Amino acid sequence: MDINLNKISPALSDPASPVNKSRLGTSFPSGKFMMSSRKMIPKLDDVKSNGWLEAMISSSPPRKPLPKRLVKDFNVEVAPEDDSAQRAWMRKYPSAITSFEHIAAQAKDKKIAVFLDYDGTLSPIVDDPDRAIMSDAMRAAVKDVAKYFPTAIISGRSRDKVYELVGLTELYYAGSHGMDIMTPVNVNGSPQGPDSVKSTDQQGEEVNLFQPAKEFIPVIEEVYNSLVELTKGIKGTKVENHKFCTSVHYRNVDKKDWEIVGQIVHDHLKQYPRLRLTHGRRVLEVRPVIEWNKGKAVEFLLESLGLSNGDDFLPIFIGDDKTDEDAFKVLREREQGFGILVSSVPKESKAFYSLRDPSEVKKFLKNLVKWRKMEDSTSM
Ligand SMILES: O=P(O)(O)OC[C@H]1O[C@H](O[C@H]2O[C@H](CO)[C@@H](O)[C@H](O)[C@H]2O)[C@H](O)[C@@H](O)[C@@H]1O
Numbered sequence: 001m002d003i004n005l006n007k008i009s010p011a012l013s014d015p016a017s018p019v020n021k022s023r024l025g026t027s028f029p030s031g032k033f034m035m036s037s038r039k040m041i042p043k044l045d046d047v048k049s050n051g052w053l054e055a056m057i058s059s060s061p062p063r064k065p066l067p068k069r070l071v072k073d074f075n076v077e078v079a080p081e082d083d084s085a086q087r088a089w090m091r092k093y094p095s096a097i098t099s100f101e102h103i104a105a106q107a108k109d110k111k112i113a114v115f116l117d118y119d120g121t122l123s124p125i126v127d128d129p130d131r132a133i134m135s136d137a138m139r140a141a142v143k144d145v146a147k148y149f150p151t152a153i154i155s156g157r158s159r160d161k162v163y164e165l166v167g168l169t170e171l172y173y174a175g176s177h178g179m180d181i182m183t184p185v186n187v188n189g190s191p192q193g194p195d196s197v198k199s200t201d202q203q204g205e206e207v208n209l210f211q212p213a214k215e216f217i218p219v220i221e222e223v224y225n226s227l228v229e230l231t232k233g234i235k236g237t238k239v240e241n242h243k244f245c246t247s248v249h250y251r252n253v254d255k256k257d258w259e260i261v262g263q264i265v266h267d268h269l270k271q272y273p274r275l276r277l278t279h280g281r282r283v284l285e286v287r288p289v290i291e292w293n294k295g296k297a298v299e300f301l302l303e304s305l306g307l308s309n310g311d312d313f314l315p316i317f318i319g320d321d322k323t324d325e326d327a328f329k330v331l332r333e334r335e336q337g338f339g340i341l342v343s344s345v346p347k348e349s350k351a352f353y354s355l356r357d358p359s360e361v362k363k364f365l366k367n368l369v370k371w372r373k374m375e376d377s378t379s380m
Helices: 052-057 068-074 084-092 100-107 136-148 159-166 214-231 255-269 294-304 322-334 358-378
Strands: 111-116 151-154 172-175 180-184 196-200 206-210 238-241 246-249 275-280 283-288 313-319 338-342 353-355
Touching: 052 255, 052 275, 100 358, 111 136, 111 294, 111 358, 136 151, 136 358, 151 294, 159 172, 159 180, 172 294, 180 294, 214 238, 214 246, 214 255, 214 275, 214 283, 255 275, 255 283, 275 322, 294 313, 294 322, 313 322, 322 338, 338 358, 353 358
Parallel strands: 111 151, 111 313, 151 172, 313 338, 338 353
Antiparallel strands: 172 180, 180 206, 196 206, 238 246, 246 283, 275 283
16 A cells, blocks of 8 residues: 555655655555554644653753753753752662662562663663663673673663673573563573464574564564655654664754654554554654563563562662663562662652662672672671
8 A cells, every 4th residue: 555645744744844855655565553544644633732742852861961041942851950859859769879788688588680771771872872882891790790690681672682782691681672582491480471482592592582572573674664764854863673663763863853753753653553652762662552561571581580479589670761660660569679760860760779870880780799799608
């Protein structure tokens, strides 16, 4: 079915729109993920009226304080000039470093499992997603943690990509916001659910693959290709295919064009009622409408690791983004373990503790290893 995109996108029919400087003759096959043309455009809404634009604007704190005028104009989260609000926030989400003794007391005689987000947690946020490189010192700290505690990376990126960036074989990896989980077959109690299949990892070892959104691979590919095409006239956009989800970055797009990016994605997704959109840090994430997220991935991994029964284990999830909130919420609701939010500015969260940035994450991970070594030596 050929769709004239100019008809379904107000932004695209605007001759001033940068996208119209490119050719948009994309053809989209119809399928079970798409709406019939009769059902298309259920109501005329746009990124401004439904709050998307506001969410796009406030989706990531600036890396350096902005002048007051910008704070007013863009409603961004920044540390207030007088730091009383910052102090109040720190009382609510105390530093996991200064509260380490308290954390250690909770962890005593418990099996700790460590869950780590990648971007903004293990690597600093940078303009180019391909350059979000983890430092060697951070890699060493994560490697050390994995010697003592089961450790998993749960990222919005594809599993292959995050494995390539982290490069440690001793971890568990969950990509695409937990929609692609690899666990070894010999892990205690590893479930072989209907969606788990046997596969082999990069080292040729047998593994279990859990991919609850497998049927969405072709449609994600299709949407990725069309979004690349639709946004190619907007300088600075970058679209990534994470196999089970796709990301549209606008960090490097001129602010005046953010609305157009949002509108294009918004309008395009109207044809795909089984896809939804979430906001990350200066990124729009297109995901399948399934009941699965980083929180569910934590629960799945805990079960796979044999850590879901009893109260002798303590899961810790460290992350910086909105999608990490699903994991913080799960831990809070289970009343087991806790989330640590990585943020240098006040943000509401379901986490219990905070760390300012990846360098504090590294320090916390090192403390955890030091503490466990001490515990082990005193119990000998
Ligand atoms: O769950 P995560 O591991 O935190 O992945 C979330 C997204 O991270 C990446 O984008 C973010 O980091 C980039 C590099 O610092 C930055 O340029 C971008 O603005 C951030 O949104 C990744 O590229 C996305 O695909 C992930 O979904």
